[in-house]
Amino acid sequence: MKEEEYIICEDQVLSQYNTIKDSITEDSNILCQNIGSFNQDILISFVSLVEHALAQSGEVKSIQKRLIYLIIECIQNIIYHSDKLPNDAQLAYIIISKNDFGYTIHSSNVIESKNVPALIEKIDALLKVRKDVLSNLFSKKIQTPEINQEGHGGLGLLTMVSKSGKDFNYKVSELTNNYSLFHVEINLNFKQFS
């Protein structure tokens, strides 16, 4: 990525990050947020911070677990699937907030625009099917478990869609001719647990 293209991307990602933060109303709390590069150490810190915050607030254990699982998959998706910049950093952000209805995860990362159609096709296919079909799909995948060349199981998106109870929304915004921002919003509604 050329330096000027990176600057355009950075400006737009920062702008979208701030727009989302501003849209989070006053009756919501931001539990945790990060913008810039992500790595395993940041993931470990996130898990620890969120676990602590949820325990302190006396959150229902099943919700705590589900939220942490989703955070792990979102951040590892950023780490593994963001397109790397020349300095090996990612351009991404995550915001985790809570309101009266539940928790929301906003997770965004820059990807090469050429990869967008395949990604959209994959997600739309998952969103189309019923929850029980998703569950069967997961069972099928682990029946012939394969690790890809990058050392990953390839079940991240399926896990995210499935654990979100299908309250999974995504958006792809073009940043430049070559790069786009892949944004995911997952809502973990308290109603799912009642």
Place this chain on the structure above:
Amino acid sequence: MSGINQSPSEDGPEVNFNKETLTFKISGNSYPENCEKIYEPIKKFIEHYSESGNKTLNLDFHFNLINSTSTVYVAQIIVRVAELAKKGLDVSVKWYYDQYDEELLDLGEKLSSISSLVFEYIPIVEED
């Protein structure tokens, strides 16, 4: 075989094989950056397990948090163990889970279903 043991970390599980009880245990968090480093040695250990002459294998899974890639590796291990069971290895599987962690229980049930191995499910009840 004792070389298979691994110490736990914040994101990686503890791996332990007890030669006396023939119990192989994986416990703790499993969402490491490099699952391959943890799970490939386990897969090799399982593949060569019967060569040691052991007729029994007790598997204990006691995860706290597990990511999707670790899940795939655990599935690979379970599939291999099921193959050994078909060849006569006496296998028992204990699947521990936090009583509130429905996802982990569900994962155990799926792994049992795909492998036809009978799992014993043990909920961990937190004391007040």
